[in-house]
Amino acid sequence: MLLSDKYPFLTNYFTTALSSSKRALPQSLLFYGNDLKSQYILATEIARLLNCKKDKSDNCDCLNCKWIREGSHPEVKTISRIDNKPEDDDSKTVISIKQSQMIKESLMSESEFHRVFIFCDRDTEGNICGLNPLNFQAETANSLLKIIEEPQPGVTFIFLTRYIDDVLPTIISRSQCFFVPSKAAVTYNYSVIENVFTGYFEFKRSDVFNISQKLQDLSGETAISEILSAIQNYMLFLLKANPNQTEIIKHIEFVEEAKKQADLGMRAVNIFDNLCLKIIN
Numbered sequence: 001m002l003l004s005d006k007y008p009f010l011t012n013y014f015t016t017a018l019s020s021s022k023r024a025l026p027q028s029l030l031f032y033g034n035d036l037k038s039q040y041i042l043a044t045e046i047a048r049l050l051n052c053k054k055d056k057s058d059n060c061d062c063l064n065c066k067w068i069r070e071g072s073h074p075e076v077k078t079i080s081r082i083d084n085k086p087e088d089d090d091s092k093t094v095i096s097i098k099q100s101q102m103i104k105e106s107l108m109s110e111s112e113f114h115r116v117f118i119f120c121d122r123d124t125e126g127n128i129c130g131l132n133p134l135n136f137q138a139e140t141a142n143s144l145l146k147i148i149e150e151p152q153p154g155v156t157f158i159f160l161t162r163y164i165d166d167v168l169p170t171i172i173s174r175s176q177c178f179f180v181p182s183k184a185a186v187t188y189n190y191s192v193i194e195n196v197f198t199g200y201f202e203f204k205r206s207d208v209f210n211i212s213q214k215l216q217d218l219s220g221e222t223a224i225s226e227i228l229s230a231i232q233n234y235m236l237f238l239l240k241a242n243p244n245q246t247e248i249i250k251h252i253e254f255v256e257e258a259k260k261q262a263d264l265g266m267r268a269v270n271i272f273d274n275l276c277l278k279i280i281n
């Protein structure tokens with residue numbers, strides 16, 4: 001499946017960022033969410049857009065696009081505890097300092113390509129997994145900070161993780177973070193909130209606490225996490241129909257934050273008040 005079909009909104013965002021100006025794309029990106037496979041596909045697609053020598057179309061047959069589809073591009077590298085280890089590196093459970101040094105040394109020389117480093121993990125079957133405090137430890141992460149923040153044309157770092165908190169704050173603060181919705185889990189079922197929340201983008205600022213109250217009332221019978229998932233499903237449903245409305249992506253992230261507050265046991269009134277204040281203008 002073509003990425004532009006699968007993630008029209010994110011693809012659109014990156015295509016616009018990449019075509020408007022060379023500096024528009026941040027040097028460091030972080031993707032988070034449950035669907036690591038899709039994150040990886042998105043990361044390689046960005047690498048392809050950055051390296052394509054022809055029209056950047058989904059079916060482009062230029063050498064760069066071909067290499068990237070085959071996973072053999074010389075400057076688009078997956079960095080994991082398994083991939084791209086220097087010869088003298090016998091670490092097996094972590095992305096190592098030696099790998100970080102290897103990257104730094106490679107950046108000392110010029111390249112005709114746009115270099116992309118995709119940081120992630122792999123399980124024993126080779127499936128893409130996310131970074132976490134065990135496989136991407138502070139020492140290695142901190143050794144990368146200088147090259148991540150120092151503007152260097154033609155270099156992009158992409159970090160993949162399930163939970164944003166699994167990556168050090170020092171990396172997060174230097175990266176632009178994007179929630180990548182799970183393709184597998186999305187059923188767009190939002191019946192729980194249908195009567196209360198559909199058409200929320202037309203609500204008035206003065207409705208904020210009224211809507212929040214209605215959501216709180218639902219939480220008498222339905223778990224808060226379920227209500228929030230339904231809200232998120234509704235937003236994903238909207239996104240599918242309106243792929244250019246990137247503000248919906250922001251809203252989905254706010255709901256993701258609300259889910260975390262629910263996990264921490266915050267009260268329904270606070271969770272829904274906060275959320276409604278953020279997304280109803």
Ligand SMILES: [Zn+2]
Pocket residue numbers: 051052053054055056057060061062063064065
């Ligand atoms: Zn191409």
